[in-house]
Amino acid sequence: MKIVLAGTPEFSVPIFEEIINNLNVVAIISQPDKPANRGYKVIPTPVKELAQKYNIKLFQPNKISEIKEELEKLEYDILVTAAFGQWIPDSVLKIAKIASVNIHGSILPKYRGAAPIQHSLLNGDKETGITLIYMVKEMDAGDMLAKAYLKIEEEDTSKELFEKLSNLAKENIVDWLKKLYNNQLSITQQQHSEATLAPKIEKSFSQVFLTDDYLEVYKKIKALNENPGAFILTKENKRLKLFRASLNFVKSSIKLNFKNGDLYIYEYQYEGKKKINVKSQ
Numbered sequence: 663m664k665i666v667l668a669g670t671p672e673f674s675v676p677i678f679e680e681i682i683n684n685l686n687v688v689a690i691i692s693q694p695d696k697p698a699n700r701g702y703k704v705i706p707t708p709v710k711e712l713a714q715k716y717n718i719k720l721f722q723p724n725k726i727s728e729i730k731e732e733l734e735k736l737e738y739d740i741l742v743t744a745a746f747g748q749w750i751p752d753s754v755l756k757i758a759k760i761a762s763v764n765i766h767g768s769i770l771p772k773y774r775g776a777a778p779i780q781h782s783l784l785n786g787d788k789e790t791g792i793t794l795i796y797m798v799k800e801m802d803a804g805d806m807l808a809k810a811y812l813k814i815e816e817e818d819t820s821k822e823l824f825e826k827l828s829n830l831a832k833e834n835i836v837d838w839l840k841k842l843y844n845n846q847l848s849i850t851q852q853q854h855s856e857a858t859l860a861p862k863i864e865k866s867f868s869q870v871f872l873t874d875d876y877l878e879v880y881k882k883i884k885a886l887n888e889n890p891g892a893f894i895l896t897k898e899n900k901r902l903k904l905f906r907a908s909l910n911f912v913k914s915s916i917k918l919n920f921k922n923g924d925l926y927i928y929e930y931q932y933e934g935k936k937k938i939n940v941k942s943q
Contacts, residue, residue, distance in 0.1 A: 663843045664688045664738040666758070668726070668746040672708045673824050676832045677744050677765060682716050684836045688736050689719040691726060693747050726750055733757050740839060743797065744831065755797050761842060762797040765835065767827050769793060769809060771852040773860035774802035779823045781860035783885035786877075788814055790823065792831050794838050796849075803854065807847045808838045819887040819906065865890050870904070876923035883907045883925075894918070896932075905929040905937070914940040 667678050668691040681687060692709040706714075713720040723729045726748055734757055741762040743750070755762040768778035770793040775781075782790045791811040796804035810830050814823065841847045868890050870879045879892070883904045886892045892904045906929035908915070915926040929939040 663740065663839070664736065665839070666691065666733065666736060666738045666741045667709075668692070668741065668743040668748075668750075669709045670707045670747045671745050673767075673828045674744040674746075675708050675712050676828050677835055678709065678712055678742075680832045680836055681742065681839070682712075682718070685839060687716075687718055688738055689721065689733070691721045691723070691729070691746070694722045694724060726754055730754055730757070739843065741797075742835075742839070749801075750797065752799055763807065763842065764795050764797050764802070764804070765831050766793045766795060766802055767824075768860065769811065770795060770802060770806060771854065771857040774857055775860035776862040778860040779827065780820050780863050780885040781858075782814065783818070783820060783823065784881050786881055790814055790827065792827055792834075794835075794842075794847075795852075803852060803857070806850045806852060807842060808834065810834050819884045820889075821887045863890065868892050870894050872919065873921050876920035876925055879918075879920060880907055880909060880925055883927075900933040902933070903931040903937075905931070906939070912940065 663685055665681060665685055665687050666689045667681065667687055669678060670693040690709060690713040692707045695704045695706050695710065697703065698705040710720060710722065721729045721732070730753060733754065738758060739760045741758045742765070744765040766778065768782060769791045773781050789811060791809055793806055794808040795802065795806050798804040812826055812830055838847065863886065868886055870882060870892055883892045883906065887905055893901045894904060896902050904927050908926045908928060910926065912926040912928040915928040916930060918925050918927060928941050929937065931937040
């Protein structure tokens with residue numbers, strides 16, 4: 663079984679490393695490196711660093727169609743994507759001899775799109791998971807091959823859920839790929855009428871106001887956590903970033919009075935200052 667992997671952020675790394683250590687990975691595709699911190703330094707993607715660690719052939723095209731001919735020469739069986747971040751045309755999806763599949767961070771057909779983990783927290787869900795699907799032209803609409811479920815804990819933010827779902831995929835992916843290769847997975851069509859969308863979170867959505875519903879702000883803080891991070895403007899018109907909050911009193915926390923309830927902000931950062939977590943002090 664010859665496999666090509668396509669992914670970019672840290673979420674992909676534990677999953678891909680598990681595949682590398684158990685199956686035959688012939689190439690890895692990642693997004694191009696981008697400048698960090700306002701363009702001062704170009705930072706390699708986490709998946710690029712993984713490819714270099716294992717000395718695996720790496721591609722970083724601006725568009726994956728640019729490497730179509732090189733991919734064809736690899737004669738691989740399965741393309742596996744996880745948080746790759748590029749649209750993949752049919753001409754590339756069809757190169758794999760057996761299938762091109764994606765590991766999606768929700769229980770489909772719920773939350774198709776770029777930010778399923780954040781939207782599950784915004785909606786106050788108690789459960790989430792991952793779905794292995796065939797890749798098709800329409801985003802996250804392919805037939806489903808396997809699912810694994812995860813309970814969302816009250817303290818979970820998007821940071822925790824990204825880690826937990828990455829590990830959940832890591833625990834299952836090798837078994838799923840072996841079964842896929844041997845035609846041992848059952849195929850289930852998505853009920854498209856039940857599909858919900860989870861588009862990318864825009865930075866403009868990050869700001870909260872004291873006139874907002876406190877429970878909605880609570881969910882937003884958990885969903886946005888460090889990226890892009892919820893914030894409120896102080897009386898001095900400075901940003902106060904809100905990373906973690908509680909519905910109950912937390913000693914030394916910042917108490918914010920919203921229109922219908924209070925939140926206790928225990929991990930926060932004033933503009934130009936260091937991040938503070940009063941629970942860890």
